[in-house]
Amino acid sequence: MYQIKVNQKFNFKTDNKNGEIFLDDDLINIDFKRIDDKRFHLIYKHQSFLAELVNIDEAEKKMVIKVNQNNYNLDIRDQFDELLKNLGLENLNSVKIKEIKAPMPGLVLKIIAKEGEDVKKGDNLLILEAMKMENMIKAPADIKIKKIQIKEGDKVEKNQIMLILD
Numbered sequence: 001m002y003q004i005k006v007n008q009k010f011n012f013k014t015d016n017k018n019g020e021i022f023l024d025d026d027l028i029n030i031d032f033k034r035i036d037d038k039r040f041h042l043i044y045k046h047q048s049f050l051a052e053l054v055n056i057d058e059a060e061k062k063m064v065i066k067v068n069q070n071n072y073n074l075d076i077r078d079q080f081d082e083l084l085k086n087l088g089l090e091n092l093n094s095v096k097i098k099e100i101k102a103p104m105p106g107l108v109l110k111i112i113a114k115e116g117e118d119v120k121k122g123d124n125l126l127i128l129e130a131m132k133m134e135n136m137i138k139a140p141a142d143i144k145i146k147k148i149q150i151k152e153g154d155k156v157e158k159n160q161i162m163l164i165l166d
Contacts, residue, residue: 003082005075097141100163102156106130111152113145113163125163128156137162 004012015022021030031043042049054064054071061076077085109127113119119139128135146166150156 001079003077005077007073008075097143098165099161100125100137100140100165102128102158102160102162103135103137104128104130105157106135106155108150108152108154108156108162109134111148111150113139113148115145115148117145119143119145126150 001013001015004014006012013024015025021028028044033041035041038053040051042051049067052066054066056063061078061081063074063076065072065074106128107130109129111126113123113125119125119142121139121141123139125137125139125145128137144166145163147164148162149164150160150162156162
């Protein structure tokens, strides 16, 4: 059983019982053919649909699919997620990150982030040179830069705090 929220608006409950697909407790008949790893052809109620998996984030249980040129954002929850939510334990895996530490000794080549700036997960924060290689340090989550503890040209040691987050 899965709870699926589409585009943060529409909620559906899906289930697979003995190979049959149910949507909100109603049996649905879909002809389904895999084209490749990311594309599928579906026939539902005598209509043809081309579906493509655009993006999947397994850790967050989110995906983006494109159906006939329209993108749909899906948030997926299974029965265990629902149980944790009902018990008030749904945010146990989210840890508030307070600082970015140097992953290795090195030289700060460039600082891209600015104090007070809001950055998204995966955004570039700074470039750290270690063992003659440039390493891009990226944001581990959506964060706000509270204070920058280093400057360009600084030598840092492993686990030295480089950025303090808000």
